[in-house]
Amino acid sequence: MLSLSHRHEDGARLASLLWEFGPGWRMISSGVLGGGIGPREWVLNAQVVAAYARMDPVEHLRELAPPGPGVGMLTAASVAHYNRRQDGGAEAVATVGLRVPTWAASPEGEPDPELRPLRLHPAAPGTINIIVAVPVAMSDAALVNTVMTVTEAKTQALIEAGYACTGTASDAVCVAAPDTGPEEPFGGPRSTWGARVARAVHHAVLEGAHAWAAANDLEPGDAPVATG
Numbered sequence: 628m629l630s631l632s633h634r635h636e637d638g639a640r641l642a643s644l645l646w647e648f649g650p651g652w653r654m655i656s657s658g659v660l661g662g663g664i665g666p667r668e669w670v671l672n673a674q675v676v677a678a679y680a681r682m683d684p685v686e687h688l689r690e691l692a693p694p695g696p697g698v699g700m701l702t703a704a705s706v707a708h709y710n711r712r713q714d715g716g717a718e719a720v721a722t723v724g725l726r727v728p729t730w731a732a733s734p735e736g737e738p739d740p741e742l743r744p745l746r747l748h749p750a751a752p753g754t755i756n757i758i759v760a761v762p763v764a765m766s767d768a769a770l771v772n773t774v775m776t777v778t779e780a781k782t783q784a785l786i787e788a789g790y791a792c793t794g795t796a797s798d799a800v801c802v803a804a805p806d807t808g809p810e811e812p813f814g815g816p817r818s819t820w821g822a823r824v825a826r827a828v829h830h831a832v833l834e835g836a837h838a839w840a841a842a843n844d845l846e847p848g849d850a851p852v853a854t855g
Contacts, residue, residue, distance in 0.1 A: 628646070628647045629644065629645070629646045629647075629711070629720065630644075630645050630647070631643070631644055631645075631706070631707060631709075632645070633707075634691075636675075636676070637675075637676045637679075638676075639676050641673070641674040641675065641676070641706075642674045642705070642706040642707040643671060643672070643673045643674065643691060643706060644671070644672040644673075644706045644709055644720070644722070645669060645670070645671050645672075645693070646669060646670045646671075646672075646720065646758055646760075646803075647668070647669045647693070648667070648668055648669060648670075648760070648803055649668055650666075650668055651805060651806055651807065652666065652667060652668065652803050652804065652805060652806060653665065653666055653667070653764075653765075653770075653803070653804055653805070653806040654666075654667040654670070654698055654801055654802065654803045654804070655770040655771065655773075655774060655801070655802050656670075656698040656700075656799070656800065656801035656802070657774075657799050657800055657801075658670075658698040658699050658700040658799050658801055659684050659685055659688065659699065659700070659701065659799075660684075660685050660688040660689065660692070660697070660698060660699030660700075661696060661697050661698040661699060662698070664767060664770060665696070666696060666806060667696050667697050667698050667803070668695045668696055668697055669692070669693055669695065669697035669698070670697060670698045670699075670700075670758050670801050670803065671688060671691060671692045671693075671697060671698070671699045671700070672700045672702065672706055672709075672720075672722060672756050672758065673687075673688060673691050673699065673700070673701055673702070673706070674701075674702060674703065674704070674705065674706040674707075675687075675701050675702070675703055676703065677703045679701070679703060684701055685699075687701070688700075688701065698801045700756045700799040700801070702722055702724065702754040702756050702797075702799075703724065703754060704722045704723060704724030704753075704754050704755075704756070704839075705722070705724070705842075706722050708722070708835075708838060708842070709721065709722050709835075710722075710723070710830075710831040710832070710834045710835040710838070711831065712826075712827045712828075712830040712831040712834070713827055714823045714824075714826040714827040714830075715823040716761070716762050716823065717759065717760070717761050717762075717820060717823035717824045717826075717827050718759065718760045718761075718827060719757060719758070719759050719777075719824065719827035719828040719830075719831045720757070720758045720759075720831065721755060721756070721757045721758075721781075721828065721831040721832050721835050722754075722755070722756045722835065723755050723832060723835030723836055723838070723839050724753045724754045724755065724795070724839060725742065725753050725755075725785075725790060725792075725795065725836060725839050725840075726741060726742060726753030726795075727739045727740070727741050727742075727753040727795055727796065728740070728742065728753065728785070728790045728791065728792030728794075728795060729753075729792050729793065729794060729795050729796045730791070730792055730793055731793045731794070739796070742843075742845065753795040753796075753797070754795055754797045754798060754799075755781060755794055755795055755798045755832065755835070756798065756799045756800070757777055757781060757798075757799075757800045757801070757828060757831070757832070758800075758801045758803070759773070759777055759800075759801070759802045759803065759824055759827070759828065760802075760803045760804075761773075761802070761803070761804050761820050761823075761824065762805065763804060763805065763808065763809075763811050763820060764804055764805050764806065764807060764808040764809065764810045764811065765802075765804040765810055765811045765814060765820075766810045766811065766812055768812065769810065769811050769812055769813055769814040769818075770802055770804065770814065771814075772813060772814035772815050772818075772821065773802045773814030773820070773821060773824055774800055774802055774814075775814075775815070776814055776815055776816050776821045776824055776825050776828075777800050777802065777824060777825075777828050778793075778794070778800065779816060779825070780816070780824070780825040780826075780828040780829040780832070781794055781798070781828060781829075781832045782794060783829055784828070784829045784830075784832035784833040784836060785832065785836055787833060788833055788836035788837060788840070790836065802814075802824075
């Protein structure tokens, strides 16, 4: 069950997106809370202010999260404007912020370019958080493979949207799968479930990138053009 709530914190009204799975799920995540691979029951994607300065993000997430084991992510992007897509039973939810689009292999010491103009806030954020759920069990290797596929599909969507980047420096991902049943051995983009995940993530991130540009009054020439 996916639910959206709001709270007042640091002088702002902030959204939190909670995906409650319940017992019987295993997840892989890069989230600061509940990261790694293991049994998890929920995923929380919590919005924070752009000038977030707390040095205890794990404790902060625990204050916001339900009881039990789960995954927690933080973002300054607008969590209320999430994008959810489904393909053949694979589901993806993405929150997209692109203030600072980043190439993964950037020269040392070279700052990432910041996009302007921005209508919402001069410190509008740049984070992409992605949560994926599949209805089949996966081996550890397949879970890792699926994270690779999610990242590749995200990058494909961003380049198609006109952003010269592989993502942002603070992106997070979580993949959830049942913990019982025959395990899928593969999660690559040409496997059955990897392909479905890739399409769902691609659509969710592409929609999110276009919506972020529209919300921030970005014209086609404002974003760095992807040249391949």
